[in-house]
Amino acid sequence: MSDPNAFDRVSPAEEPAWQAAWETEDNYWAENFSSRPYALGPDFYDRFRPAYRYGFESAQHHVGRPWEDAEPDLEKGWERYEQRSETSSTWDEIKEAVRDAWDRVTGGTTAKAEERNPQVRE
Numbered sequence: 001m002s003d004p005n006a007f008d009r010v011s012p013a014e015e016p017a018w019q020a021a022w023e024t025e026d027n028y029w030a031e032n033f034s035s036r037p038y039a040l041g042p043d044f045y046d047r048f049r050p051a052y053r054y055g056f057e058s059a060q061h062h063v064g065r066p067w068e069d070a071e072p073d074l075e076k077g078w079e080r081y082e083q084r085s086e087t088s089s090t091w092d093e094i095k096e097a098v099r100d101a102w103d104r105v106t107g108g109t110t111a112k113a114e115e116r117n118p119q120v121r122e
Contacts, residue, residue, distance in 0.1 A: 025056050025101065038096045050083045051094035057103025067102055074098060 031050045034042040058077070062070045075091045078084060078098075 013046055022053060022056060025052065025104070027100070028104075036097070036100065047050060047089060048097045049082070051089065051097035052101040053083050054078060054081050055098035058098070059102040060103035067106075069097060070102075071095070 026049065029049070030045050033039050033045045034041060038048075040047070054074075055078075058070070058074055062073075075095070078091050078095075
């Protein structure tokens, strides 16, 4: 298993391996944003882009943690998130987008799914 703290040690001069993956995710969410229940309209994707990126990056950083356990930390982290400067959205406004990106990375594994089927983690 890879070191979950490796994310923190990437030097600014290096491009993280997930950077190219984020570009793919960004394209995916730009195309699928308007189908989400929280979408305000197709012209509002830029408002949610940082939330999708935060969910995408956080899911990789918090490997193995279900959303329910990670959400309080993610909410606190949103205030300090570097890419957030693009938006002034509050956690309550964007948390569903963060969750969508998180679920896409983790395969939607949640604590409830694990309770129903303990093999989900394997």
